[in-house]
Amino acid sequence: xxxxxxxxxxxxxxxxxxxxxxxxxxxxxxxxxxxxxxxxxxxxxxxxxxxxxxxxxxxxxxxxxxxxxxxxxxxxxxxxxxxxxxxxxxxxxxxxxxxxxxxxxxxxxxxxxxxxxxxxxxxxxxxxxxxxxxxxxx
Amino acid sequence: xxxxxxxxxxxxxxxxxxxxxxxxxxxxxxxxxxxxxxxxxxxxxxxxxxxxxxxxxxxxxxxxxxxxxxxxxxxxxxxxxxxxxxxxxxxxxxxxxxxxxxxxxxxxxxxxxxxxxxxxxxxxxxxxxxxxxxxxxx
DNA sequence: ATTGACGGGTTAATGATTATCAATTACAAA
DNA sequence: TTTGTAATTGATAATCATTAACCCGTCAAT
Numbered sequence: 001x002x003x004x005x006x007x008x009x010x011x012x013x014x015x016x017x018x019x020x021x022x023x024x025x026x027x028x029x030x031x032x033x034x035x036x037x038x039x040x041x042x043x044x045x046x047x048x049x050x051x052x053x054x055x056x057x058x059x060x061x062x063x064x065x066x067x068x069x070x071x072x073x074x075x076x077x078x079x080x081x082x083x084x085x086x087x088x089x090x091x092x093x094x095x096x097x098x099x100x101x102x103x104x105x106x107x108x109x110x111x112x113x114x115x116x117x118x119x120x121x122x123x124x125x126x127x128x129x130x131x132x133x134x135x136x137x138x
Numbered sequence: 139x140x141x142x143x144x145x146x147x148x149x150x151x152x153x154x155x156x157x158x159x160x161x162x163x164x165x166x167x168x169x170x171x172x173x174x175x176x177x178x179x180x181x182x183x184x185x186x187x188x189x190x191x192x193x194x195x196x197x198x199x200x201x202x203x204x205x206x207x208x209x210x211x212x213x214x215x216x217x218x219x220x221x222x223x224x225x226x227x228x229x230x231x232x233x234x235x236x237x238x239x240x241x242x243x244x245x246x247x248x249x250x251x252x253x254x255x256x257x258x259x260x261x262x263x264x265x266x267x268x269x270x271x272x273x274x275x276x
Numbered sequence: 277a278t279t280g281a282c283g284g285g286t287t288a289a290t291g292a293t294t295a296t297c298a299a300t301t302a303c304a305a306a
Numbered sequence: 307t308t309t310g311t312a313a314t315t316g317a318t319a320a321t322c323a324t325t326a327a328c329c330c331g332t333c334a335a336t
Contacts, residue, residue, distance in 0.1 A: 006283065026323080040285045045324065047283095063199040063252065065293090066323065079238075079246050088244045097253070098234065100217075106226045107260040108217050114201065114254045117238070122245040142302080144314065163293080178316040183293065185314095203323090204292065 003054055008032070008039055009047045013056070013071075022060060022068040022078070022087040062087060062116060077114075081121035090117055141192050146170070146177055147185045151194070151209075160198060160206040160216070160225040200225060200254060215252075219259035228255055 003009075015031045016023060023031075029044040048069050052059040058070040062080050068087055077090045099110055141147075153169045154161060161169075167182045186207050190197040196208040200218050206225055215228045230253070237248055 004282075008284075024323090038285075040287095042286080042325080043284055049325095061201040079244070079248070081246070082249065088246070090238050098230075100228050100230050100255070106217070107263075108219070108226070108255070108257040109263045110217070110255055110257040111220065112256045114256070115235070115251060116254075117246070117248055117251045119246040119248040119250075125245075125247045142313075144302090146315075176316075178318095180294080180317080181315060187294095 003050065008036060008043050009051070011036055011039075012044060012047050013051060016057060016069060017071045020071075022070050024066045024068050026066070028069065060087065061114075063118065077116065079117035079119055081124055082118050083120055083124035086121050086123075088121070141188065146174060146181050147189070149174055149177075150182060150185050151189060154195060154207060155209045158209075160208050162204045162206050164204070166207065198225065199252075201256065215254060217255035217257055219262055220256050221258055221262035224259050224261075226259070 011032055012028060015035075016028060019028075019031065025041070025045050025048055028048070029039070029041050032039055032044065048057070048059070051057045052069065055073060058073045060068040060070055060078060062068060062078060064080070064085060072089070078087050079090045080087045097113065097115065099113065149170055150166060153173075154166060157166075157169065163179070163183050163186055166186070167177070167179050170177055170182060186195070186197070189195045190207065193211060196211045198206045198208055198216060200206060200216060202218070202223060204223075210227070213232060215230050215232070216225050217228045218225045232253070235251065235253065237251065
């Protein structure tokens, strides 16, 4: 099952790579639109789904609502800003995490895990001092 | 800042505790409705938000779309079934996870982390054999 | 040329959650 | 008690992200 590289599919992929960021479908749509004004948002969603299903890109489901997509498919974890929703990579030693035994996991057959850090990005950390109290009980 | 315990607020809390599960707003709504038929879904959403903001219950944002609420506010991680969405606790030693330094985390001020396991619950694991292939590339 | 699968664009629909708003209730001061 | 004020409720509309439906165009194999 190899997949056809259509113009829009390729452009979506290119823009994601070029950005070097973890973009939402909507953000990517805006970028691609600049170069392909007639592209549809549905096409972006469809192709992001197709591409991630094919393992070419990575679909991230971070806390909060919108999915983000990552050109980097290698194993790594993420950190997101609780204030501006920005997402960055966290190069971390994942080997420290021991998969719990089936017993402790109520008999589940474990297929994977996800580690995600939360915090304030440099920009938001600087701007807001009193956010700390709000973050504390979140 | 203490919060007023209204009838509906208390009942929502009670039902969540009684269930012993990780329920969605909607599931909880159905349960509470049996005993308070006039309660509104919005009231359930509002109070779950209020209660979790006050630290009385825990709001879980697991992969996927719907939020779930947990009566247990102690530090623990979760596992969810990729097939039926069920969520269970994972008693795990969280101390094994080292918070990355600010440097590796792009200068973030880290406030917390979330570890979440995915898998097939006993029920779904038994029923479906060929799900494995589907799960594999997800 | 014909067929048929695959994408694409447009638009409508869905599902979860949040916002709005008028009516009601709780509580504290008079 | 009465009254003023603010919080809370129920009903409903709105929002947001995502997906589905639909029809049309393109290209590759027949």
